[in-house]
Amino acid sequence: MSFRPVIISLVVLALAGLALAFAPTGTTARPDQGDARPFQLRDTEGNLVTDTSLRGQVVLLYFGYTFCPDVCPTELGYVARVLRAMGDDVERTTPLFVTVDPERDTPELLKGYAPLFHPRIRALTGTPEELAAVFKTFGVTARKVPGAGSHYLMDHSSSITVLDRQGRVAATIGSTDTIARSVTTLRDILGKP
Amino acid sequence: MIRTAFLLALATIVSAVEISGAFARATAPGQGAAGVFMTVKNPSDQPVEVTGATSSRAGRVELHRTETGADGVKRMVHQPSITIPAKGQVVLAPGGLHVMLLDLTAPLTEGSTIDLDVTLGDGTKVTTPVIVKWAGATDATAEKPSCCP
Numbered sequence: 473m474s475f476r477p478v479i480i481s482l483v484v485l486a487l488a489g490l491a492l493a494f495a496p497t498g499t500t501a502r503p504d505q506g507d508a509r510p511f512q513l514r515d516t517e518g519n520l521v522t523d524t525s526l527r528g529q530v531v532l533l534y535f536g537y538t539f540c541p542d543v544c545p546t547e548l549g550y551v552a553r554v555l556r557a558m559g560d561d562v563e564r565t566t567p568l569f570v571t572v573d574p575e576r577d578t579p580e581l582l583k584g585y586a587p588l589f590h591p592r593i594r595a596l597t598g599t600p601e602e603l604a605a606v607f608k609t610f611g612v613t614a615r616k617v618p619g620a621g622s623h624y625l626m627d628h629s630s631s632i633t634v635l636d637r638q639g640r641v642a643a644t645i646g647s648t649d650t651i652a653r654s655v656t657t658l659r660d661i662l663g664k665p
Numbered sequence: 666m667i668r669t670a671f672l673l674a675l676a677t678i679v680s681a682v683e684i685s686g687a688f689a690r691a692t693a694p695g696q697g698a699a700g701v702f703m704t705v706k707n708p709s710d711q712p713v714e715v716t717g718a719t720s721s722r723a724g725r726v727e728l729h730r731t732e733t734g735a736d737g738v739k740r741m742v743h744q745p746s747i748t749i750p751a752k753g754q755v756v757l758a759p760g761g762l763h764v765m766l767l768d769l770t771a772p773l774t775e776g777s778t779i780d781l782d783v784t785l786g787d788g789t790k791v792t793t794p795v796i797v798k799w800a801g802a803t804d805a806t807a808e809k810p811s812c813c814p
C-alpha cells in the first residue's frame with residue numbers, strides 16, 4: 473500500500489527522463505561563433521546561393537513558410553523594420569527567407585511573397601537534401617503536422633540567425649527584441665572583419 | 666434577399682459581442698492562408714462562445730492559437746471555440762489567437778477590405794469588415810515602413 477506513491481514517483485521520473493531524452497533539439501541553445509557553416513540553397517530563379525557566395529555580407533537567416541499566417545509575417549515584418557532602421561548599412565546586409573515547406577512554397581510563390589515585406593529579402597528553397605542539410609547545420613526544427621482536410625501545418629523554429637561577414641553564426645535576434653537593439657547588434661557585427 | 670438582409674441586420678443589432686480593429690495581412694499570389702486579428706468585446710453578463718467564422722474570400726476558416734514549445738518551436742493549435750468572458754474581451758493578436766483563412770479565393774491586397782462573419786455559440790453571426798494591412802503588420806494601425814534609403 474505505502475509503496476504506491478513511491479512507484480508513481482518512479483514512473484513520473486522515468487517519463488520525465490524519457491521526455492528529456494527525446495526532446496527535439498531546437499534553436500534555444502545559444503549559437504557559438506565557431507567556424508563558417510557551409511550550406512547550399514537555390515533562389516527563386518534556380519541559382520545556387522551558398523555560404524561562400526554571401527561572404528562580406530551580414531546575413532539574416534529566417535526559416536519559415538508562406539502558409540504560416542501568424543509567426544512568419546511577424547518575424548519578416550520585424551526584419552523589414554530593422555532593415556529600414558539600418559540606413560545605408562542595409563547594403564551590406566542580406567536577409568534570407570528559407571522555406572521549411574518546399575512542397576507548397578514553389579519558386580513562383582516565394583518570388584511574390586518575400587518582397588511583400590522588403591525588396592531586399594531573398595527567398596530560398598532547395599532540394600529536400602539541401603534543405604535537410606541546412607536545417608541540421610543551423611539546428612532548425614521543421615515538422616509537418618496534419619491539419620484539417622488536405623491542409624497541414626509546420627511546427628518550426630522561429631528565431632533569426634545572424635551570420636557575420638565570414639559566414640559564422642554571430643547572434644540570434646527576433647521580434648521580441650527592440651528594433652534599436654537589433655540594429656546595434658547588426659552594426660557591431662558589420663564592424664567586425 | 667431583403668429578408669436575409671433584414672435578418673442579418675437584426676443579428677448584428679442583437680448580437681452579444683462587438684468586434685473592432687479587425688485586420689489581415691496582404692498575401693502573395695498562390696499563398697494558401699492568412700490570419701485575421703481583432704478585438705472581441707462581450708458587454709453582456711453571460712460568457713459568449715465564438716465557434717467559427719466564414720468569409721466569401723476563403724474556402725474554409727478555422728480558429729487557431731500559436732503556441733511556443735519549451736524548445737522555442739512554434740506550433741499552431743486548432744481551437745474548437747474561443748470563450749469571451751462576461752463584461753470582458755479577448756484580443757486576437759499576432760503570437761496568440763487568430764482566425765485562420767484557408768483556401769483563399771484570391772490574394773489579399775493591401776488597402777482593401779474583406780468580409781468576415783464571426784459565428785457565436787447560439788448560431789448568430791456578427792459581421793465585421795477586415796482591413797488588409799501590409800504583409801508584416803502587427804496591429805490594425807501599423808504603417809508600412811518605407812523600404813529603401
